Amino acid sequence: MASIQRRAADLVFEHLQERIVSGELAPGDKLDPTEIAADLGLSRTPVREAILRLDSEGLVNRLPYRGVVVAGIDLRVAEEIAALRIHMETLAATLAVPRLSEQDIADMRETHTQLTESLKGDYAQREFNELNRRFHMTLYRRADNAALLRVIENLASQAERIRMHFDLRQGPAQPHHEAILRACEERDAAAAAAATRDHILTAHQAMMPDDHRIEPGSSLATVLAVADHVQGLPSCT
Incomplete structure (x- = not known):
């Protein structure tokens, strides 16, 4: 019963x-x-x-x-979460990529396949968050930074609550996950970080009203400016 x-x-x-x-x-x-x-x-x-x-x-x-x-969505909170996620998750990707094993990448590929299939079904909303988190955390765990992972997991939980307001079948997850996977397979940490940033930013923008703009000086604008600057720096190796 x-x-x-x-x-x-x-x-x-x-x-x-x-x-x-x-x-x-x-x-x-x-x-x-x-x-x-x-x-x-x-x-x-x-x-x-x-x-x-x-x-x-x-x-x-x-x-x-x-x-x-x-409930509605607090747009300011959503933008703050996106800014923090970009900052923390690009750092995790940069740290993790050099430590990835072939099995890690195979696991990410399998999860990506399952996620792609789930988006075609009737239970996409229910299954997406679990598979999406599994995909990203397989990568981030290789950063070997427990404090960073705790912050990322907390932010992921908040992002998942916001994401529940939207039809995930219309989202940009598939091509962005493919770009992250490709960078991981090539052991290109900078490309993985850039793909992660684009993934989070595009998903955030897709959930905002059409007239929403990132204000200069905001947390998100600052994080994006820093990310662009870091990408332009020469490698330390």
Whole structure:
């Protein structure tokens, strides 16, 4: 019985997430658990469980006196997270590439293949984050820097919550992962760092409004300027 109820909660979660991602439910729209349960022909229990999960994923907010409403995205926070990710993940890629084994690269290639296939299926939103994190962390673990990995994992969790608001099947992950893989296979640390930066930046920009601009002097503008400067420096080897 518990497994049936869990499956029902999963189905409700996927149903509501799809409505949020598609824009059918806009930020600020109220979710009435009783109404949802009646529409889906379910009891309120799996609906409540689904809403708790939506809350933990950052897709809804539970507000006093208003109940459950669809969450929006704080664009400033999203940009700050993107800036920190570029700074930390390009460093990790630079450190990691010289230490990669053939098995590491084979594992990344296999995960990339699985991720590409998952984007064609009905459960892309559910599977993407797990496979995406596995792909990148296979590389970053070879940086051999536990403190850096802890920061990256924390930022990844925050980025995943933002990413849940968007249809991942329309994202740029596949070609960017291919570029990262190619750089790793060639043991080109600078190219891997550049591909990682482009990957994070493009994904961030794809999630922003059309009129969004990176302001001069912002964290993201500064990180990008530093990255461009570092890429122009001669090698120390």
